Amino acid sequence: MKRETITRMLNDIDDRFVSEAAFPDPASAREGPERIKHMKKKRIITLALAAALILALGAAAYAAGLGSAIAEIARELSHSVPDEEMRKERPEAAAYIDEWNSRMDEWAEMGENSDKTAQSAVLPDGTTITLTENFYDGDRLALSYVLSAEGPRIDYDFGPDHECFDLLTESNGLAWYQDLSETQYLEIMAKLKLRGKVGFVIRTVGVGDHVRLADGTDIGPFIGAELDGNTVLVPQNGLPEAAKGQDKLELSFVVKTYEAYIWLEGDQVYSYYPVADGVPVSFEIFNNTSK
């Protein structure tokens, strides 16, 4: 194969794979492919807007309401303690795992001492966000929430007459289908095959990447983890000064509807992503040590 052909092949790699490899991979800190095979549930992806990490755990057995999601996730994310051989041959990896485990021990401790009084907010479209658990001791914070919303919705009301049509840009290689179910994807492909072109809007409800105090202070970026619908957030670099030593904090989340306008024509992909609308939702949490 010609070198130019190889370059072209590499240039066509999907964004999702490129993004996945954009940051160092903690999952590889363990030994060889056999061990990693058991860790596939702990895939790391990046949340670019908040420079945060989300660790997605698919099939673990945590059930909401039966304990602490924060502690449960901490246990799931902990690595095996490096043995002597690993400490000798790969001291950097061993040190990394020790540091990570120590952070997870801290998460578990926060989870065990968290306030598990649930607070919910229901939006006009039926979307519900529930803060299921929180820990705040004036210096450290850990949150767990559950978002109940309709999955990605596809509306086929997008075409050349739509006001956003002129805003489309060529986006070949874009993984526009990554959040869709197989049924949704196949339905789109069937329409494309039938007509040679198809336009649609993918609407997805999600929580914005920022959590702010009442005065607007952003308390991220976070290390986040997701387990069976529970999302746990812990500030990556500690709390900002404005959030320290308070008796209570008013935390503001933003629930957004993300839209993706997609036009497929033959092999070409065109897309437009407008700024997502957001509905702010506030929760009040109290300093666990001042009760």
Added chain:
Amino acid sequence: MTDEEIINLFFERSEQAIDELARQHGGAVTRVVRNILGNEQDAEECVNDTYLGVWNAIPPHRPSPLRTFVCRIARNLATKKYHANTAEKRNSQYDLALDELAETLAAAGGVEQELEAQELRAAINGFLGTLSAADRFLFLRRYWYAESVKDVAKAAHSTAGSVAVRLFRIREKLRLYLEKEGLPV
């Protein structure tokens, strides 16, 4: 400054957008470009061209993640320049990475021919989907980001020897996958 805020600056056509982009993602862009071109002067030009490319693309585009978008523009510009350069001028990590792939993909003795872009796109993405996340990470770091085996090993918390062996196995898998898909390698 967050990516969202940087993108807003581009939408406002504020030149501060370039400064903030360089501050947040300039390191990653420069690494990709340097790895591919291996020449400081070419790399600097290419980084500047990348920022211009981003300026022209946003708006209307509102990319997410921004880093992937910027690195992709940088990589496309750098590989274009790389192939335009004379053989003597090519002395980069990307050169070595291409050698590795070219050697494996030529080994099957297939008839050399230009492949359809669409077939290749489907094939490489299909292949990557069959790999474990860890192997995909190694492949992308070595062949897309054009990092040295040593740097890939560092990012994966492994040793250069172990990474080299795993990359060899991944290249073999790629060759078999392309053959199975009926693509001449």
